[in-house]
Amino acid sequence: MSDAAAPSLGPSGKSQPAGPVTFVGAGQMGAPMVERLLGAGVDVTLHARRPEVRETFAGLGARTTASLADAVKGASVVISCLFNESQVEDALLGPDGLISLLEPNAVLISHTTVGIRLLARLHEAATAHRVLLVDAPVSGAPDDILAGRLTILAGGDPAVIEQIRPALKTYGTVLPTGAMGTATRVKLVNNLLFTVNVQTAAAAAHLGRQLGIETNALFDALAHCSAATYAIETMRAVGSVEKYAELGAKYLRKDVTAALTTAAEEGADPGVLAHTAHHGPLPLTS
Structure with missing residues (x-):
């Protein structure tokens, strides 16, 4: 054992x-x-x-x-x-x-x-x-x-x-x-925040390319800097932003929908989290 x-x-x-x-x-x-x-x-x-x-x-x-x-x-x-x-x-x-x-x-x-x-x-x-x-x-x-x-x-x-x-x-x-219910509430907030992290990581990759930095090199460096996130770590593991979006989009869409639906039902305002999830560079919302 x-x-x-x-x-x-x-x-x-x-x-x-x-x-x-x-x-x-x-x-x-x-x-x-x-x-x-x-x-x-x-x-x-x-x-x-x-x-x-x-x-x-x-x-x-x-x-x-x-x-x-x-x-x-x-x-x-x-x-x-x-x-x-x-x-x-x-x-x-x-x-x-x-x-x-x-x-x-x-x-x-x-x-x-x-x-x-x-x-x-x-x-x-x-x-x-x-x-x-x-x-x-x-x-x-x-x-x-x-x-x-x-x-x-x-x-x-x-x-x-x-x-x-x-x-x-x-x-x-x-x-x-x-x-009962606290775990789901924590998870829904986590899912929405993680989706935001994915969107900001994708935006950072785009900015890096504009500045002449290859995405893998950028993420390798950021993984050891104060901007490190699990989203960046995961994108590094799968090889690219695009590959991660291909693999994870259907799960993130489901998660974001559940989080935003619950926020609306509870009268809560997801504010900038919802805006970034919807309007980031990747199509991660329904």
């Missing part, structure tokens, strides 16, 4: 196990999470619709099933890592949704970044079914997950967060943010 998967000590000082867990959503972000869980020796049941996904993870030691009801039967901890709000609504809500299938006192960890109103509906449904929801959006990329350095924001009951910390820390660092 890796150090990252070592059992945590609970409030009583006793060791807490990292599993078993049921996992739903083994996509671009979810798949490396499952890999880390399995690599840490955690007992994982994986729900996956695609046969090739089930085959891959069965080969790594997971119990796999195409049936959501079968996957969550008797589960005490379920991790959901779906792509967007539509998938969350389809999979978690409704008469045959994940929440309705869970037994009382089961813990549901939702890693998907959603708007505040959908999160409130999830919390309401979970409460009605006596399911313990943890609002747990994440910050990072698949490579961060595989390296065990994902940032996992966690809003909800502190005792429940401590209960599931051993499983989550197999692939990242858990940062409690407070009550």
Whole structure:
């Protein structure tokens, strides 16, 4: 077992196990999470619709099933890592949704970044079914997950967060943010600010070229200066501003839409953040 998967000590000082867990959503972000869980020796049941996904993870030691009801039967901890709000609504809500299938006192960890109103509906449904929801959006990329350095924001009951910390820390660092909904609010602000950082990095690259500085040379230098940002670091890693925009635009558009929608619903003014996200050099908003 890796150090990252070592059992945590609970409030009583006793060791807490990292599993078993049921996992739903083994996509671009979810798949490396499952890999880390399995690599840490955690007992994982994986729900996956695609046969090739089930085959891959069965080969790594997971119990796999195409049936959501079968996957969550008797589960005490379920991790959901779906792509967007539509998938969350389809999979978690409704008469045959994940929440309705869970037994009382089961813990549901939702890693998907959603708007505040959908999160409130999830919390309401979970409460009605006596399911313990943890609002747990994440910050990072698949490579961060595989390296065990994902940032996992966690809003909800502190005792429940401590209960599931051993499983989550197999692939990242858990940062409690407070009550239900606080993690999503932090993540939405982070997403909008990161998009602004991407736009300003792209603008800086354009200015550098006008001044005769090649973009890679500029970013290599800025990475060691006071203007260094994670956006610049990421663009350096993928090779260019244009390549990063190609790879990340659909995710940033989704994130910005969720952040600005929530700000409007809450009567908050995103001000210069919204302006820069919309009017920067890259097409990162819908």
